[in-house]
C-alpha cells in the first residue's frame with residue numbers, strides 16, 4: 317500500500333490522480349490533500365477518500381508535506397508557488413511525482429541538489445515518456461531527446477494572424493483537457509519551452525541535444541535517440557492517468573489505467589518541424605536555459621504575469637511573448653550559487669518588471 321499526498325487535488329492533474337486511486341484502492345491510500353482556494357471541493361474529496369489531513373495554499377501544503385508521513389507526494393499545483401512544497405517533499409525523503417514543472421524550472425540546481433537520485437519521478441507526459449524510454453539504455457548511449465509538441469490550437473497559423481486571438485480560442489486545446497495556465501502555454505509553445513528546460517534538468521542532457529518536433533495527434537509522447545541510430549518512443553492515447561500512475565508507483569505499471577492504442581482502425585501519426593517564426597517561445601526558452609541561474613525563474617514568472625494579464629483582457633495574445641522577452645532582456649545576470657532567496661528575489665523582480673511592461677503595452 318503506497319501512502320500518497322496529492323497537492324493540487326482540485327485541479328486537472330489532481331482529479332485524474334484521484335480517479336487512478338479510486339480504481340486502485342488496494343494499492344494506494346491518500347493521507348493528505350491540498351488545494352489553493354477551493355475549500356468545498358477539497359472537503360468533499362477528503363470525505364470521499366477518508367483523508368484526515370488537508371491544506372489550503374502553498375504554505376499549508378508545505379506544512380502538510382512536512383508533517384504527514386507519505387511514500388509519495390504528487391505535486392499537481394500550478395505555477396511556481398509549487399516550489400516550496402517541492403523542496404519540502406524532497407527534504408522529507410519521499411518520492412516526488414512531479415507534474416508541477418515550474419518548481420523544477422525556477423529552482424534549477426536548487427531543486428536538483430535537494431533530490432536524491434531517482435527521487436523525482438516526472439509526471440509531465442513528455443518526461444514520463446523519456447523516463448520510460450530510458451529504461452532501455454544508459455545515459456552514455458543517449459544521442460538526443462526529442463520532445464513532441466501538439467502544436468496547440470494555432471498550429472499552421474502565421475504570427476500576424478495570431479494578433480486577434482481570444483482567450484477562448486487559446487483555451488481550445490486540440491488533444492488535452494488541462495488547467496488554464498498550461499493550456500494557454502501550450503498555445504504559445506511556452507509550455508514546450510519550459511519542457512525543454514525541464515528535460516535538461518531531469519535528464520542532464522545538453523540543450524543542443526534536445527529537440528522539439530510537432531506531432532498533432534499527441535500519441536507519441538516523446539522519444540530518445542540512441543548513439544546507434546535507434547529511437548525509442550513511448551506511445552499511448554492522450555490520457556494523463558498513465559503518467560500519473562507511473563509517478564505514484566514508479567517503476568511499476570498499474571494494470572488497466574489507460575486504454576491501449578487501437579491498431580485495427582486506419583490512423584496516421586504525423587510529424588512536422590516547429591515554425592520558430594510564428595512560435596519563438598522554444599528558442600527563447602533555450603536561450604534562458606543556457607543562461608541558467610535566475611533566468612528560468614524570470615522567464616516563468618514573467619510568463620505567469622503575462623498569461624494572467626491576457627486572460628484579464630489587459631494585453632493581446634502576441635503581447636504575452638513580448639512581455640516575457642522584454643523582461644528576460646531586462647534581467648541582469650545573477651552571479652553566485654542559486655538559493656531560495658535569490659530565486660524568490662528574481663521572481664519578485666520579474667513579476668514587477670512584467671507588470672510595468674504590461675502597463676506600458678496597455679497604454
Ligand SMILES: NC(=O)C1=CN([C@@H]2O[C@H](COP(=O)(O)OP(=O)(O)OC[C@H]3O[C@@H](n4cnc5c(N)ncnc54)[C@H](OP(=O)(O)O)[C@@H]3O)[C@@H](O)[C@H]2O)C=CC1
Nearest residue numbers: 324326327328329351352353354373374393394416494495
Ligand atoms: N493538466 C494536465 O494534463 C497537465 C498538467 N501539467 C502540470 O501540472 C500542474 C497542474 O496543472 P493542472 O492540473 O492542469 O492545473 P489546474 O489549474 O487544473 O489545477 C491547479 C491546482 O493547483 C491548486 N493550487 C493553485 N494555487 C495553489 C496554491 N497557492 N497552493 C496550493 N494549491 C494551489 C489549485 O487549487 P484550486 O482549485 O483551489 O485553485 C488546483 O488544485 C502544472 O504545473 C501543469 O503545467 C503537466 C502536464 C499535463
Ligand SMILES: CC(=O)[C@@H](O)[C@H](O)COP(=O)(O)O
Nearest residue numbers: 440441465466467468502507
Ligand atoms: C499533457 C502534457 O504533458 C502537457 O504538458 C502537454 O505537453 C500539452 O501539450 P502541448 O504543449 O504539446 O500542446
Ligand SMILES: [Mn+2]
Nearest residue numbers: 440441442511
Ligand atoms: Mn507536457
